[in-house]
Amino acid sequence: MGRRVAIIGAGWAGLAAAVTLVDQGIAVEVFEASRHLGGRARRLTIEGLELDNGQHILIGAYAETLRLVRAVGVDPAGAFLRLPLELRTASGFRLRAASLPPPFHLLVGLLRAEGIGFGDRIATVRLVAAHRRRAYRLARDDSVQAWLQRHRQPDTVRDALWTPLCTAALNTPAVRASAQVFLNVLRDTIDGDRGASDLLLPRIDLSALFPEPAARRVESLGGVVRLGLAVRRLEREPQGFRLDSGEERFSHVIVACAPQHAGPLLATLSGLEPLATRLARIEYEPIHTCYLQYPEQVALPFPMLGFQGGLAQWAFDRGSLSGQRGLIACVLSGAGAHESLAQDELAAALHAELADALPGLPAPRWARVIAEKRATFSCRVGLERPPNATSIPNLVLAGDYTASDYPATLEAAVRSGGAAARLALA
Ligand SMILES: Cc1cc2nc3c(=O)[nH]c(=O)nc-3n(C[C@H](O)[C@H](O)[C@H](O)COP(=O)(O)OP(=O)(O)OC[C@H]3O[C@@H](n4cnc5c(N)ncnc54)[C@H](O)[C@@H]3O)c2cc1C
Numbered sequence: 001m002g003r004r005v006a007i008i009g010a011g012w013a014g015l016a017a018a019v020t021l022v023d024q025g026i027a028v029e030v031f032e033a034s035r036h037l038g039g040r041a042r043r044l045t046i047e048g049l050e051l052d053n054g055q056h057i058l059i060g061a062y063a064e065t066l067r068l069v070r071a072v073g074v075d076p077a078g079a080f081l082r083l084p085l086e087l088r089t090a091s092g093f094r095l096r097a098a099s100l101p102p103p104f105h106l107l108v109g110l111l112r113a114e115g116i117g118f119g120d121r122i123a124t125v126r127l128v129a130a131h132r133r134r135a136y137r138l139a140r141d142d143s144v145q146a147w148l149q150r151h152r153q154p155d156t157v158r159d160a161l162w163t164p165l166c167t168a169a170l171n172t173p174a175v176r177a178s179a180q181v182f183l184n185v186l187r188d189t190i191d192g193d194r195g196a197s198d199l200l201l202p203r204i205d206l207s208a209l210f211p212e213p214a215a216r217r218v219e220s221l222g223g224v225v226r227l228g229l230a231v232r233r234l235e236r237e238p239q240g241f242r243l244d245s246g247e248e249r250f251s252h253v254i255v256a257c258a259p260q261h262a263g264p265l266l267a268t269l270s271g272l273e274p275l276a277t278r279l280a281r282i283e284y285e286p287i288h289t290c291y292l293q294y295p296e297q298v299a300l301p302f303p304m305l306g307f308q309g310g311l312a313q314w315a316f317d318r319g320s321l322s323g324q325r326g327l328i329a330c331v332l333s334g335a336g337a338h339e340s341l342a343q344d345e346l347a348a349a350l351h352a353e354l355a356d357a358l359p360g361l362p363a364p365r366w367a368r369v370i371a372e373k374r375a376t377f378s379c380r381v382g383l384e385r386p387p388n389a390t391s392i393p394n395l396v397l398a399g400d401y402t403a404s405d406y407p408a409t410l411e412a413a414v415r416s417g418g419a420a421a422r423l424a425l426a
Helices: 012-023 063-071 104-111 118-133 144-150 155-170 179-190 211-220 259-266 273-280 318-322 343-357 410-425
Strands: 004-008 027-032 043-046 049-052 080-083 086-088 094-096 199-202 224-227 234-237 240-243 252-255 284-293 304-306 314-317 327-333 366-377 395-397
Touching: 004 012, 004 240, 012 027, 012 063, 012 211, 012 410, 027 211, 063 410, 086 155, 086 304, 094 104, 104 118, 104 179, 118 155, 118 179, 144 155, 144 179, 155 179, 199 318, 211 224, 240 252, 252 259, 252 410, 259 273, 284 343, 314 318, 318 327, 327 343, 343 366, 395 410
Parallel strands: 004 027, 004 252, 027 224, 252 395
Antiparallel strands: 043 049, 080 199, 086 094, 234 240, 284 327, 284 366, 304 314, 314 327
16 A cells, blocks of 8 residues: 555644645645644634734744744744844833844843843853853753742742743643743743744734645645544554555554644544543643734734733734724733633723733723634643654654654644654655
């Protein structure tokens, strides 16, 4: 039997695998349960506007994502607003990368940070310098909170810088987030290539950024993408695999679903029950995105503004990103009191937080909350993530949760897709 690969799931991981394989001349068939491409990073249409299921932010270090976006014909220069790293909060904290080569751009940026005292800035630079010397490796993983305490980071720096960064990067509260994974992200941001720390804010919707052009590329090279087709059962035969007792046989299967869907599917094959049990133990963190549409003249002082001590962690000005003037997207990462609020209560609370930062803000015309209850896996201390290869030859996993030194991100997803494809090619 020639090589013929079934890919289950058309999120960013599954489509990255599909593009990698068709580019090598391999026949692929992608099966996607829902009617849309992109999984957890996709377009939604609300009030006639093309929005996303959640505001996403990328950084320049997402090299594989940028490579693949380019490979499917999207020019990152137009698709992203690229800004040198700058973190600003409504309460006056400001960190801006200096115009210097890495790592001095951020070390000097930290020394010049506004809104925290001189001693706090020195403590921050000391922490970073100490971990650079150790190549950002911890002898033993710990929670970000315990790690900050051990390194005597002042409360002001913890609250203004480290905790918001941890929540944004790992979508896991500092009290349980893995310090090692956080350091991996810091490593690539501080010591990566020039531009690795840049913020990349999508100017186009997430489906147009990669999933749709990727599916077009797959189809143009002879692959098949089937939407609205959930695979429920895998069968193994001497000649390969069958899906849901169908006629077609595949030499390889890449299971590119999130763990809560991959587990039950893998459990249909004998021998994979331990892997399915392991996936069932993975825990998740939610993300809520609230879009608030204000009159067109409303804008934030910066495209991405941080908030402390309230419900929202970040607010994004969609007017300066995608021309959707007056539209603000508030992001609430992780679990919290907001989960028990009704949509209109949450929107009202977020409007009040925005109004504190933007005096004179008029009432929004409409607001919509999108709750992704299992937005990402909880990136906890000691979490063991499964490798791409399984104990069954030619049955491979892809997804942001597979073994990687990155948290649940688009970059982890596309890297896993590439790794799964390389296993299928081997
Ligand atoms: C609100 C939100 C905000 C986020 N913000 C950021 C951010 O700012 N930056 C960042 O880098 N990352 C962010 N992420 C994380 C990022 O979106 C994910 O890491 C990434 O999309 C995961 O891709 P994936 O392909 O691994 O999984 P998924 O996107 O979950 O794809 C799996 C696909 O498999 C399909 N499927 C499941 N079961 C079956 C079946 N039986 N048969 C067929 N198909 C099936 C699903 O429908 C889905 O399309 C965010 C996520 C969310 C939800």
